[in-house]
Structures are given as C-alpha cells and as structure tokens.
Amino acid sequence: MDLTTVWFCLIALLWMGYFVLEGFDFGVGMLLPVLAHDDRERRVLINTIGPVWDGNEVWVLTAGGATFAAFPDWYATLFSGFYLPLLFIVMGLIVRGVAFEFRHQRPGRVWAAWWDRAIVVGSFVPAVLWGVAFANIVRGVPIDADMNFRGTIWTLLNPIGILGGLMTLALFLTHGAMFIALKTDGEIRHRARRLSVYLGAVAAVLAVVFLAWAQVHTGNLASAILFVAAAACLVAGIAAAALGREGWGFLGTFLTLLLAVSGLFEALFPDVMPTTLAGGTTLTTANASATHYTLTVMTIIAAIFTPCVVLYQAWSYWIFRKRIGVHHIPTEELAHAGGRAEIGLDPDPGDVVQ
C-alpha cells in the first residue's frame, strides 16, 4: 500500500479515536444541566470523565499534527479555510478544559455555576462544529487553483453542513448518555439510560439522512457497507439500552461513531478536500502529501508508539473502571471531619467552614 494511503488511514483512525472518546466527553458535558439535579450529581457526571478527558482530547491534537506532517496542503487549506469554526472550537475546548480543573478549586454556588456553563458551552460548540466541518469536507468547498479556500463562514453553514452538525450533536449526546449509564450508579444511571433511548432515536434519524446523502453524493460499495453497519449498531445500541443492557448500549454508539467516521473517510478517498469550483484544485492524498521520505520516517515512529499509546490509555480506563455514585463524592463535612475524603488533593477547599 502506498504510504500516502497508509497516512490517510492513520489520520482517519485518529479522528475515529477522537470521536469515540471525546464524543462521550462532549455528551457528558452537554448533559450536565439535563441529567444532574444537584451539585453532587453534577460532580458525579464530571468525575466520570475527570481522569480521562485530557487524554481523549489529545487525539485531535495528534490528528492535527499528523495532517500537518503527512498532508501539509490539506492542513493549510483546511485550517485557514475553516477559520472561524476552528477558532470557536478552540475557544470552546479552552473554557471547557480549564473548567474541569478549576471548578472544584473553590467552594460556592456561583463559582461552580460559571464553570458549569463553560463546560456546557465548551462541549456544545465543538460537538456541532466538528460535524459542520466534516460534512463540508465530504460535500466539497470552494477551493481555488492555488489550494486556497474561497468562501466565508456562511459558505460552510449550508444545509448539509448544518445537518452534519446536528448529527454529531445528537450522536455525541446519545454516546454521552450511554457512557453515563455505564459509569454511574444510582438514580442518575437509570435517568441516563432512559434518556439515551430518546436521544438515540433522534440521532438515528439524523444519521440515516446524513449518511444516505453522503452515500449518494460520493459513496462506494465499501462506504455503503460501513454506513449500514453504523446504522445497525446505533439501532442495536438503542435497543440494548432500552432493555437495560448499558455495556452493550455503549458499545453500540461506540461502534456507530467508529463505522460512520471510517465510512466518511472511505467515501472521501482518495480526495481529502474536494473543490466545488470549476477550475479549482481538489486536494487528494497525492497532491497534498508530504514526501515519501517524511512519510517513511513518520510511519516508523507511528508504528512503534501508537500501540503504546493505545495500551497505556486503555490501562488508565481499566484503573478507573468503577462506577461512580453520589456516595463517592467527597463532601465538605467529610473533608473537615478529618475523614478519608481529605486525603489526596483536598477536594473541597476549607473556606466554607473557616
């Protein structure tokens, strides 16, 4: 297989990893005001992703870096072309990231409420805009002969782009609800499972419409199989959740995202960014790629280290595999009674009591 094809597949793999992992982070963040009824429940939700969200986010940084290294022109056209959506995504990721770390640093309802808003907005904006971006990549955008994007943000907010955004929004919400049902205990677990079924139904409708469009627009036999499999997994996942099987439900949305993203990349190949302009340049794995030498070096490094990353990240999920319930959340009273909750990094600074 040609190295440019290898790197196309690797970048697809990084995006698949990003969507299945940070997808549920986004879902958990957006469901914060929906599923949690009080502060302890909100903390339960945040702590389901507390130890892992940062590692999940690195998948997109690696995807960006890999695109830069393997397909410099793809990176240049995509990032300068999708300028404002990417800016808003970055700003969302910034406020969301610091919110996780800063929210617990001080007591007080107002302080926590502001960071909760940051988590919701910072999860919502990227969840929608990644979908808009991907829909537009598959749909094609105006790219001139010099590989520069000739449009504005309004070019990207076309019906297909918006449909793609709504689809990722609904899928990530479903995925997040499935994850919460799998990772929590008590009342919130059942609430999440019930909600995942309704969200899943909406996501299924949007996904079927969008994937059918993508198949008609640019699909092939392989992408058709992947899209059908993705839809089947989503339906199976929803059914499993409805029957109370949380693990199977989560596996369902996990595979749905994996298969849908791989199907979109399969449909795109060998293009990486088709143009809609007559006389424009369609970016392909051939004309946007780095040199054979660079790709060789990168292939060796990726072959050695990607398995290591997957192994230690999976191990960290294993370490934090236990379900979390409200009884696991340390409280101020416990902390100041000298209870074991104070151990580690004091979860609740003492200002309230002092």
Place this chain on the structure above:
Amino acid sequence: MDSILDVARWQFGIVTIYHFLFVPLSIGLSALVAVMETIWLRTKNQDWLRLTKFVSRLLLINLAMGVVTGIVQEFQFGMNWSDYSRFVGDIFGAPLAVEALLAFFLESTFIGLWIFGWDKVPRALHASFMWIVHLGTLFSSWFILAANSWMQHPVGCRMPNPPPGVGCVAGPTRNGRAELTDFWAVMFNKVQLGAFPHVIFAAYMTSAVLLVAICGWLYARAAKHVPTSDDAVESDAVEGAESEAASDRRLYRRGIRLGAWVAIVAFAGVAISGDVQGKIMTDVQPMKMASAEALFQTSDTDAPFSLFTIGTRDGRHKRFAVEIPGLLSFLATGHFDQRVQGINNLQAEYQQTFGPGNYTPIIPVTYWSFRWMMGLGAAGLLGAIAILWLTRRERAPTFRWYTWIAIWAPLFALFGNSVGWLFTEMGRQPWVVFGMMRTSSAVSPGVSLTEAWISIVGLCALYAVLAVVEIGLLLHYIKRGADPFVEPPDRKWREKHHDDEPLTFAY
C-alpha cells in the same frame, strides 16, 4: 494594524508568550513535585508529602492553562500561516506530530492517573506517574524546540535555491517548497543542542525561584507566630507534638533550600548553555548577534558589550553607554579580541545574496530584550539567594522589602523566559525561516482581515479573563499554605472493603 500580516504577527506573539508563561512552570514544577514525592517515599518524612501536595496544586492550575493554550499553538500555524505551513510542512509538521504522539498523550494520561490515582495503585507507581509526566514535558520541549531551531537554522532539507550557509541541498521540490532529507539532522540541529538545555534549565530555574519565593513568604508568616503560653499548654497536652507554626517553619525551610539549590545549579546551566548558544548564533545568524548589541560597524577587534545605552529611537546612534570592552567578542566567539560583524556589513552582504530589501531586525527590540533576558534571569536568582540568606539558621526575616522580593523574584525569572523568546524570534526577522522564507510571505492568503481581528480579539479577551482567574486561584492556594499531613489511604484497604467510601480525590 491594517494588514493581516500585522494582526497575525501580534496574535502569534501574544498567544505564544502567554502560553510560555505556563510552560516553564509545568516543566519545572512537575520535576519538583516528582522529586518531593520520591523523597517522601524514601524517607517517610511527612513534610515532603505535605510539600508534594501543596506544590502539585500550583502545578495543576498551571498545567491546565498550559494544556488549553497549547491547542491554539497547534492550530494557528494552519489558520494564520497557511503559506508557511505549505512551504515547511514536510519538515516542520513531523516534529509537531511526533510531539503530540510521544509527549501529549503521555502527559495527559499520566497526569490524570496521578491526580485521581492516590489509592488505586502502589505508592511507588504513583510517584512514577509524575516522573512520566515530567518526561512527557521534556519530550514535548525537545520536538517543539527542534521545530523552532529549524526555523533559526534550516538543516536536513532540499529546495530549488537554498541560501548559502544553511544545511540544505539544491534540488527540485513540489511547488518549490522545502522538503525533508534527513530527519536526524533536524532532531540534532546544533541550534537545538544549545536551545534545549537553555530552555529546560531556565524552566527549572524559574520554577525553583517560584518555590523559594512561596516557601520564603510562608516561612516568614509562620515565623511571625511567636509561641505563646497557649501554645505551650497545647503542646504539653499532646505529648511530643510540636506547635503547628514550628512544624510549618521546618516544612517551608525545606522548600526554600531545595528550591534555592535547584535554582543555583539551573542558573549555571542556563548561563553555560546560553554562552554556547551565543557562539552558535554568531555562526549561523550573525545578524542576530550584531543586533543584540546594536553593533552597526564591524568591530575588527575587542567588540565591547554595553550594559545599557541611551541613543536615538531607531538605535542607530548612541549618546551615552556603559560598555565592557571585548565582552561582545567573547560572547560571540569565545575570544576577547576577535572580530564581530556589524549590522551594516551584514545588511550589504545579505542584499547581495538575497536581493534588495531590509534584512535588519528592529534594533531597539533585540538590543533591550537581550539585556532584559539576562538581567531578569539574574535578578530572579538573586532574589532566591536573598531569601535563602535571610532565612538562614531559623532566622525570621524582618527585612522590610522581604515580601517584595518574594513577589518579584519569580516574576522576574518568568519574564526572563518571555523576553528570551522575544529576542530569539524578533532577532530572526525579517525571516520566518532563516534565509528561506520571509514572514511577510508566510501569512494565509485566504483569511480576511475581519476574521483575523475576530481571532485576536476573541483570544485576547478570553486569555485576559483566564489570567485573572488563574492568578486569583494561585494566590488563594499560596496564602492557604500546605495542608496538614494526612496518610494516603491504602490501595488494598480500598479494594477489599471500602469501594463505597467517597473517592480519595474528585473534581
């Protein structure tokens, strides 16, 4: 700022310097926390666990800011500098991708394990997580500095018309871009071999000065607490217990001493690596060295180094200067009597090589940032030494300016890092890649001025708010000081019987 070039340059400068306020602290504090936790494991001395937790809190607040501001760094090459990305991507993209794969995954996964894993793994393994995080920060520095060093001195590459003096061969490439021919040459660029130790030692020094300053301030606060009869009664009541203030004093003195020695050793590393860098810079970027001293005329022998100069605004004429004879020659070449090339000479030489144009950086910026870099670094170290001296042998510092030293010393050290970057990046201008690509031709052609303005204003506003929050949190925890010692729970205790107990740590 009426061109996208200006906006993009200001944005890069602002967000990069902002990002690099958190980077040295994350590198250095992760090392210090790892050392403290390891000492605690080895000695079982409670002070070291208290220090571990106290300092780690400052580390985590900084690290969160470093992580999120780092996303902007990775995205803005493509967003604002797409022509740059096209031209260098074959070479420059590789270290960025490898940095994410090797360093970012390591840091993000293992910091999560460290924060939440106190009672989930054996203690030695827990301490190793922080060492792994630190290793991740070193990997990260290596790859990103290799990328930056390539911009200062391109090596291991091929392009149609490579400039003389750089490590690139002539050959056809796609669209005339620069292409990689030797990955290892890029990884072990001689500029990189000087820059990496310089940046890492500076990070250690900055963090150590911060540790000294915080512990110094807390020590003075604890030392003010004169034992009273109440304390005596209390300590009599608890057999063998010392007063809280006395144990705090001992704790913070440990922090001061650890920090001061690290700072002194690291400063030596900064100075030695900086000296090596100066010689490499003279070799590969003579214009940068000349503009560091605002040396317009080539000095055939004994080039002096001025401590400060009062001159005209463009830096062309000096009115008054305090000079050390021969020092610039020594900094540039290692000999006090060697020839150092001047700006006018180099400008003429570059015009012959590259065609008409201005090849001189903004002299007042390079001249002063070079001095501020060294001066601020030295001032930070002196502050740390002053605190070490004023707290010697259990002394309670009563010196009036003591608090100001504690406030300014770490800020001086930190800003020394900032102006160092300002110097090395502004000194390279007008080039974005030395001899190969001008900054003016690197900017994205498709991005509108409105978009660029939305970006810079949005990011600056967000960063300003976050700066206020971050400073507030840091001050809050510094004032609070180290928490009392609590034995971390046992993993087996947790696993066997207490799965339903509250988590050791939760967000």
